[in-house]
Amino acid sequence: MADGGLPKRPLEGVRIVDFTHVLVGGYCSLMWSSLGAECIKIESSARRDPLRSRSGRAAAQDRTQGQMSVRRARGGLDEFGLNKRSITLNLREPRAIELAKRVVAVSDMVGENFRPGVLERRGLGWEVLREVNPGLVYISMSAGGGFGPDREDAGYASVFAAMSGFSSMWGYEDGPPVLFRLPSDMCAGAMGAFVSIAALVRARRTGKGQHIDLANRETLASYLGDAFLDYSYNGRVPARRGNRHPAWAPHGVYPSAGEHEGGRWITIAVTSDEEWLALVGAMGAPEWAGAPRFEHVEGRLANQDELDRRIGEWTADQDCFELMERLQAVGVAATPVGYPEDVAASPQLEARGSWREVPLPNDEGTTRWFSPPWRFSKTPTDILEPAPEMGEANHYVFCELLGMDEDEVEQLGAEGVIA
The missing domain is CATH 3.40.50.10540 (Crotonobetainyl-coa:carnitine coa-transferase; domain 1)
Known part of the structure; x- marks a missing residue:
């Protein structure tokens, strides 16, 4: 006892x-x-x-x-x-x-x-x-x-x-x-x-x-309460979105450098305009990111194809674990897509x-x-x-x-x- x-x-x-x-x-x-x-x-x-x-x-x-x-x-x-x-x-x-x-x-x-x-x-x-x-x-x-x-x-x-x-x-x-x-x-x-x-x-x-x-x-x-409410009030049937979010952008999984049979990927989720500015800073403030269409979330949601392509080009040659550390340090939610061996070796879980x-x-x-x-x-x-x-x-x-x-x-x- x-x-x-x-x-x-x-x-x-x-x-x-x-x-x-x-x-x-x-x-x-x-x-x-x-x-x-x-x-x-x-x-x-x-x-x-x-x-x-x-x-x-x-x-x-x-x-x-x-x-x-x-x-x-x-x-x-x-x-x-x-x-x-x-x-x-x-x-x-x-x-x-x-x-x-x-x-x-x-x-x-x-x-x-x-x-x-x-x-x-x-x-x-x-x-x-x-x-x-x-x-x-x-x-x-x-x-x-x-x-x-x-x-x-x-x-x-x-x-x-x-x-x-x-x-x-x-x-x-x-x-x-x-x-x-x-x-x-x-x-x-x-x-x-x-x-x-x-x-x-x-x-x-x-x-x-x-x-x-x-x-x-x-x-x-x-x-699925929000989906049922949207259908009940607005008659909208929720669409499949893949990795995208209905209110946040960018929000997805992007290629990164590293050797693994499944490839290496990093997840990035930006939930506000302030976090977007932090991400832009971490990217080195490229000219394309300063375009007015990306300034606010409404514009980023309307231009997700281009946004995801641009971010994927930036992440593709970077180590996903090092990139996570840099983004987390400026307040951007990011983490590599973990495989079982990554989870097993996680210092946090240890x-x-x-x-x-x-x-x-x-x-x-x-x-x-x-x-x-x-x-x-x-x-x-x-x-x-x-x-x-x-x-x-x-x-x-x-x-x-x-x-x-x-x-x-x-x-x-x-x-x-x-x-």
Whole structure:
């Protein structure tokens, strides 16, 4: 316990039954576990979380050997399973359903992101589990939500991004819509973590739980308020702008010098006429930049093609990191486009202790993971445990939490119930 009897981590003492899978659910429950909650992931060898076999961003290929590394074999769960526990239950078995209910009875929250009705058909829906645990918070996350004509539609990140209207605005003016994938999962998962913790606070205060129905498409649509207002009031459909901003110019990504297979680029954003003058000064006050059409933002917005071309010609033979330092020094927001190796070597992230060496199971060595991006002054959070092997916590949950006999657990394993 920390000073004053408070838990060491913000959600320490909270137990969550985690039926989630893939990225939306995986990221939501990662937020819970990173904040200190005990997340008990329920999975089955008959139906593995796709994250266990998905290569993801964390997976790597050993090009010298032509073989996939240990991280590839374990999959994306290495990242999204941090600080979690895992038990195995074959939910096709009635006895497994009863065991799941017993775990729920000693927990505070349930999270799931199946299509609406999947867990209800298994006997693990909200209406059943609220009777098991009246103080339970139960969050369901799905593409379109738990009711309405689209409730049964399948959906992953690219699908509910398209459903939300987000993808129609993403891309270049002369090109097709661009699928907005991974951030869609993260946005919905983070929203799920946020609202479920709010419901948990209420449950702790009142003793009464509740069900949360979160629609992933609505989460993304809620970020487009200005676009909907513009359409409602003015009848304008937002155009795709690429890297440009509706009110700032210049605003874009420009070529720079340096060796990298993806090229080197620098991002520059000028938000006012004062910042424009600072940029002009950093460029050495070229004659073209003094033209009246560039003096104010309205003129720069109307002449962005020429403006971007001119700035790109100026940046093209300069080192992007050195140029960033010069522009930042005069108050212009600028930074190189970072590749993973740039982020990994960032002095800023190093100073904040953003990287952690995490042991892999079975003495497979260690790997480097990004720590939670927040810093609490009184209740610190960290990566305490690597992602679990499937069923790693079976003894802890069934024998220690539920008080079952080891022989009974072993027998249920042999019969395919705990499996």
